[in-house]
Amino acid sequence: MASIIPNVIEMKAEFVQAIFETLYMTFFSAIVSGVLGLIFGVLLVVTKPGGILADSVSYSVLDKVINLLRSIPFIILLAVISPLTQFLIGTTVGTTAALVPLIFGIFPFYARQVQNALLDVAHGVIEAAQSMGSSPMEIIFRVYLKEGLADILRVSIATVISLIGLTTMAGAIGSGGLGDIAISIGYARFENDITFVAMLIILAMVFIVQFVGDLIVKRVERY
């Protein structure tokens, strides 16, 4: 073992730490951007012209904000957002500081995915709910989110997988995590086994997310 991956064995503690940091970043930014993405996704759907709370001004503002945020390359977002990070977290480096750019990097993407999932809910079903006297809140929670749940779960899996990818880039601001180890140690010191093992662990995480996610979707989508 030691002869195949000598540096990894030597840096076992750092690896365990990096795995923990990656999970930490993924988990907390997924929770926050999940909530933000759901809220923005739902708002985009209901305020859209013809929607249940149609409001063309709100819609076009939301739509543009999401588009704008999605257009900023993540590596630049990491730098550009640092004043906000400083304000919110008190520092611009480290694992917790990386949560801010991660959230802003992923939630607009997720909001769009949620929007698309909810737009797939048949218009007729919404109209039927309106004809039965349902309020906008009832329609959001009992129709949109219920009918769109399986699709929302599907896009959530894809989003978490993208997010794992983004956490590796956050290494650029000293976030720690597997990406950081792979680049700042494995790549910089020509310790290829470190880069390679970091990649394998990330792949394993992605497979687990996909596998568990698919199981949940299957359970939800019994119809």
Added chain:
Amino acid sequence: MAVSLNNIIELKDISVTFKNDGNVVKAVKNVNLKIERGDIYGIIGYSGAGKSTLVRVINLLQAPTSGTVSVAEQRLQELKPQELRQARKRVGMIFQHFNLMKSRTVLGNVEYPLLSKKISKKERREKATNLLNLVGLAKYADEYPSRLSGGQKQRVAIARALANDPDVLISDEATSALDPKTTISILQLLKKLNVELGLTIVLITHEMQVIKSICHNVAVMEDGEIIERGRVAKVFTAPQQKLTNDFIETSTNVQAAIKRITAEIDLQLAANQRLVYLNFVGNTAKEGIISGLAQKYQIDINILFANIDQIDGENVGYMISIFSGQPELINGAIKSLISADVKVRILEVGGSKGDEAANGVDYSERN
């Protein structure tokens, strides 16, 4: 404005105009419509006539550009959003594509409107189960809609629409996606609900057959306007508009029969023959008037096509036949038919050239 207690729905001067990037569509133009409590009111028209837009005004799913809407003595436009939602619960709606929630079971779909009511889970379940019994689907309670046939889905939709105990049920082409046999069973169910629950039904369709089988009143729509309306039996037997007549003749197969007989079959009428179209109303259909006529006037009557319909409880008959005999006798026979309230139209006169005869002479129009 006085609102009549008998009219559960009163639409006054309703217009709906859509404006899409400079494109203006007047979907409904100045329509007045009163529907009596307990009625089954049909609205017929071709695609794009504005039927759906008009009925969506009844529960303000479509806000009218102008005009007033009253349902059950309430002026809907004066209500606050919360009050409007309560008012909507009194108007159930079913649709061509059922619009069931795929993620809820049959029972779950019927329970949905009850979720906002302050009743226990048990009561809710009980009520939904009773409704499923009413539409004959109790044993499918735990299935998902995707496993049901079109007719079954529409029954679920009907049960769901009834969950709020509405006074009115709006049916927007509810049978248009169903086969003829299933259509009949759904229409019978609607009829049963009308009779047993006193439910007022507003039914949109583009098939006269549907109007004929359950409606008491009908309005014919064209280009956003109601061009003709009245009791179904009356509209059927004395249509005033060409469009109405088209719908009727399509539904009775008369149109097709006339075409077939005058064009496709190479009819050679002798000089003493007339091709005649007869339309019998009510009791006249029962009297065997034709056979009496043949004897009395000494003419031959050869029946090429005949059809009898039950319309809102009345018999209506249609017949295409060749009258052979002396012209004066044939004219006498026709006059006696007209005086017995039979509508007569001469489609072709033997011996004359096709053109003028093809237009037909409509004696009954002279009345």
